[in-house]
Amino acid sequence: MRAFNDGKPYHGTDAVTDGKLTGATDGTDYFYFFCPKCPNKRLLRPLEYTVRAREESHPYADHVDVVAPEGFTLAFRLLCDHCLFTDFVKVSNMGWQGGTHDEAMSRTSQ
Numbered sequence: 001m002r003a004f005n006d007g008k009p010y011h012g013t014d015a016v017t018d019g020k021l022t023g024a025t026d027g028t029d030y031f032y033f034f035c036p037k038c039p040n041k042r043l044l045r046p047l048e049y050t051v052r053a054r055e056e057s058h059p060y061a062d063h064v065d066v067v068a069p070e071g072f073t074l075a076f077r078l079l080c081d082h083c084l085f086t087d088f089v090k091v092s093n094m095g096w097q098g099g100t101h102d103e104a105m106s107r108t109s110q
């Protein structure tokens with residue numbers, strides 16, 4: 001089986017942290033990330049993904065009313081075909097996700 005990112009370490013850069021990576025759905029339920037370097041919400045293309053972490057029980061099960069069936073973290077490598085920007089993003093339910101985006105930013109900013 002081929003290794004994600006050819007087995008090299010991966011972590012999103014300053015180009016995607018602190019709210020700089022955004023996106024939206026199209027007319028369906030598919031979600032698209034926008035290139036943070038190009039104007040006009042140019043779409044990033046997910047090149048590959050990996051299941052970075054998986055837990056049988058959700059780590060915040062004792063703190064929420066609706067418990068996720070499992071904990072997971074997915075990582076994606078994204079590419080802009082226009083400017084060749086490439087970076088990583090993770091989608092996870094294993095960190096605390098209550099409250100607002102501003103509160104999440106204050107929890108995670110260094």
Ligand SMILES: [Zn+2]
Nearest residue numbers: 035038080083
């Ligand atoms: Zn771009």
